[in-house]
Amino acid sequence: MGTQLLKISAAPGVEYEIEVWQSGSGPDLLFLHGAGGLLRDDPFLAALARHFRVSAPLLPGYGTSTGDVHLRDMLDFSLLGYDIWDALKLHRPLVVGHSMGGMIAAEMAAIAPDRIDRLALLCPAGLWLDDHPVTDIFTALPFELPSLLLHDPELNGALLSAGGDFDDPEFLTGFMVENSRRLTTAGKLLFPVPDRGLANRMYRIRARTEVLWGKSDRLIPPEYAREFARLMPNASARLFDEAGHMLPYEQTDAVVAALLNLHN
Amino acid sequence: MKFTWFNLMPWPHLPDNFREEYRSVWVDIPTSLYDPVRGHELYNVYLDELEYAESLGYDGIGVNEHHANAYGLMPSPNIMAAALARRTSKSALVVLGNSIALYNPPIRVAEEFAMLDVISGGRLVAGFPVGTSMDTNFCYGQIPGLTREKYAEAHELIRRAWKEDKPFAFNGRYTKLRYANCWPKPIQNPPPIFIPGGGSLETYDFCIENDYVYCYLSYSGYKRAKQLMDGYWQRVEDAGKDMSPYRAGFAQTIVVAQSDAEAERDYRQHIDYFYNRCLHVYPGFADAPGYRTIKTLKANVTSQMTRAAVGDVSSMSWDQLVNQGYVIAGSPDTVVEKMKEMITGLRVGNIFCLIHVGDMPKDKCMRSTRLFAEEVMPRLRNMWPEHADDDRFWIHPVTQSARAEAPSIVGG
Numbered sequence: 001m002g003t004q005l006l007k008i009s010a011a012p013g014v015e016y017e018i019e020v021w022q023s024g025s026g027p028d029l030l031f032l033h034g035a036g037g038l039l040r041d042d043p044f045l046a047a048l049a050r051h052f053r054v055s056a057p058l059l060p061g062y063g064t065s066t067g068d069v070h071l072r073d074m075l076d077f078s079l080l081g082y083d084i085w086d087a088l089k090l091h092r093p094l095v096v097g098h099s100m101g102g103m104i105a106a107e108m109a110a111i112a113p114d115r116i117d118r119l120a121l122l123c124p125a126g127l128w129l130d131d132h133p134v135t136d137i138f139t140a141l142p143f144e145l146p147s148l149l150l151h152d153p154e155l156n157g158a159l160l161s162a163g164g165d166f167d168d169p170e171f172l173t174g175f176m177v178e179n180s181r182r183l184t185t186a187g188k189l190l191f192p193v194p195d196r197g198l199a200n201r202m203y204r205i206r207a208r209t210e211v212l213w214g215k216s217d218r219l220i221p222p223e224y225a226r227e228f229a230r231l232m233p234n235a236s237a238r239l240f241d242e243a244g245h246m247l248p249y250e251q252t253d254a255v256v257a258a259l260l261n262l263h264n
Numbered sequence: 265m266k267f268t269w270f271n272l273m274p275w276p277h278l279p280d281n282f283r284e285e286y287r288s289v290w291v292d293i294p295t296s297l298y299d300p301v302r303g304h305e306l307y308n309v310y311l312d313e314l315e316y317a318e319s320l321g322y323d324g325i326g327v328n329e330h331h332a333n334a335y336g337l338m339p340s341p342n343i344m345a346a347a348l349a350r351r352t353s354k355s356a357l358v359v360l361g362n363s364i365a366l367y368n369p370p371i372r373v374a375e376e377f378a379m380l381d382v383i384s385g386g387r388l389v390a391g392f393p394v395g396t397s398m399d400t401n402f403c404y405g406q407i408p409g410l411t412r413e414k415y416a417e418a419h420e421l422i423r424r425a426w427k428e429d430k431p432f433a434f435n436g437r438y439t440k441l442r443y444a445n446c447w448p449k450p451i452q453n454p455p456p457i458f459i460p461g462g463g464s465l466e467t468y469d470f471c472i473e474n475d476y477v478y479c480y481l482s483y484s485g486y487k488r489a490k491q492l493m494d495g496y497w498q499r500v501e502d503a504g505k506d507m508s509p510y511r512a513g514f515a516q517t518i519v520v521a522q523s524d525a526e527a528e529r530d531y532r533q534h535i536d537y538f539y540n541r542c543l544h545v546y547p548g549f550a551d552a553p554g555y556r557t558i559k560t561l562k563a564n565v566t567s568q569m570t571r572a573a574v575g576d577v578s579s580m581s582w583d584q585l586v587n588q589g590y591v592i593a594g595s596p597d598t599v600v601e602k603m604k605e606m607i608t609g610l611r612v613g614n615i616f617c618l619i620h621v622g623d624m625p626k627d628k629c630m631r632s633t634r635l636f637a638e639e640v641m642p643r644l645r646n647m648w649p650e651h652a653d654d655d656r657f658w659i660h661p662v663t664q665s666a667r668a669e670a671p672s673i674v675g676g
Contacts, residue, residue: 072410072437139402139548143571167570173562180561184409184554191552192405 016067024049031056034099035186061185074196110201119207128195151216151244202231209235214243268324269317274335276623288546320637324356331403335542349384361391370418374425386451386661401552408554479513486606487589510657513614520635524594538622596639
């Protein structure tokens with residue numbers, strides 16, 4: 001278990017340094033994080049690593065990864081995903097994406113459908129339904145995040161702040177700086193409306209796909225689960241009790257079981 | 265010194281309980297608070313005030329661009345400038361400015377600014393703001409992390425469109441034009457270019473490299489602006505440029521009466537309306553992630569983002585606003601003294617005078633405007649005698665003989 005720094009040279013003058021968290025042994029699993037990035041001592045990844053060889057790259061703007069100025073649109077993100085995959089020499093990984101990471105994973109599966117056999121989308125972004133607008137994460141104040149992202153902000157609130165206090169100005173400044181870096185990258189896919197045309201391309205996805213959603217998701221309402229499943233030829237949707245947008249962290253065991261089931 | 269009389273054009277009918285009932289004066293304020301019939305009168309009053317300022321000898325009259333903003337009712341400043349171009353003949357038309365990343369394609373700005381410059385006989389001052397996060401990102405949907413790159417490309421296109429004398433192909437990342445061809449061309453080529461900035465080194469350098477005027481448009485007054493402007497001048501000096509005060513501009517709220525007591529009596533409620541009602545902006549709109557550089561962000565306190573701060577609707581008093589320099593208020597003597605402190609302290613040759621404030625009615629606005637013009641401006645005119653001949657940063661209109669005959673020109 002540990003992290004490595006992957007150097008990726010794309011076009012001339014386009015260089016990325018990608019921090020990749022890796023742990024476990026077994027079949028390959030590629031995890032693409034959401035707009036909030038990985039959590040400290042990420043408990044979901046730790047649980048996955050008991051069954052899979054998990055590789056979780058941090059996008060530019062997250063952790064120590066660099067190269068965010070080269071990322072502008074959906075295609076840039078999707079191709080970077082494959083560049084990372086190739087650099088890591090992953091073998092037919094189970095591809096799992098949470099939130100924004102689910103949007104990228106679905107896009108990757110749509111542009112190169114032969115490469116992905118199994119796909120899991122956990123509360124993914126990427127679609128827009130007028131009757132069920134996605135909450136604007138870009139105007140949310142830090143202290144509002146727990147109630148927006150969690151089924152039980154009281155019990156699980158410390159997950160997001162790693163134990164810090166959003167009412168403490170010093171902690172808040174540090175959080176705001178890191179959060180601004182993260183959402184600068186995320187904004188390229190999600191601002192102001194998180195729709196970059198994925199719906200037009202999802203018919204191409206051939207992977208066996210599970211769409212998993214928290215019933216209490218207040219960021220991207222669970223109505224989107226059915227829409228995702230409807231747009232893919234080989235997908236089913238499943239909703240989980242007592243989970244919000246941070247589904248994999250609030251229902252870790254159940255989600256890991258669902259992924260094992262998908263893999264087998 | 266160059267004095268520009270500026271009108272933000274606020275909506276003066278926000279309810280008394282506005283801050284308690286609405287989270288923001290900007291972005292998501294419902295239009296049920298706006299009344300177009302009252303708005304008809306208001307626009308005309310505001311334009312009257314700008315024309316009146318010209319008649320009193322202000323060097324410039326100024327308008328700006330905001331969107332979904334109840335204290336700034338000019339989504340299109342060029343429409344206001346066009347109205348003023350036909351009704352005035354001497355003042356610079358200071359359009360501060362067009363948020364060039366928002367125009368699609370941005371050659372539209374080159375064209376409209378050229379039209380304004382030609383109609384007015386070479387009186388345009390062209391402002392190119394990045395725009396606030398509220399306007400640019402939240403109201404106009406620009407991706408925060410790409411806004412500055414798009415701005416830089418728009419700037420390149422506009423400058424080139426003014427310069428080239430035949431069509432050219434422009435292959436930008438955000439704008440592709442097979443035939444970029446700006447008709448008409450401006451009389452002043454280029455017009456003086458003013459850039460609003462908020463303290464980033466990138467904007468300092470952009471102005472210094474291009475000889476653009478760096479403008480700090482804050483509402484918090486000259487005392488709080490010292491550090492930011494010192495940073496700018498240090499950068500000018502480091503770059504080996506001359507230290508002409510006309511490289512810089514500053515916006516200041518100013519109200520003038522016969523005495524200090526009269527100023528408080530007559531203007532206090534309008535100052536209160538502006539500072540304690542119009543500036544009520546939801547902190548979640550203030551800074552879309554990616555709009556500011558990380559370096560700038562680290563330097564700024566984020567205490568307004570706490571739960572306690574969001575619920576706080578405490579007001580700033582007249583005494584606080586005046587003592588801390590947010591507002592320069594008082595008799596002509598008092599105002600002259602404070603203006604001198606500001607002009608020398610910030611080393612600025614351009615002042616954007618925010619004399620219409622909040623819900624100030626026309627008669628009071630005109631009185632304050634006149635007192636400033638007649639009893640303050642003349643005593644500040646020669647603050648920079650060693651730079652008296654520096655005309656690089658101001659308009660160069662056509663000569664009187666070349667000026668069009670226009671019967672409606674006031675005093676033309």
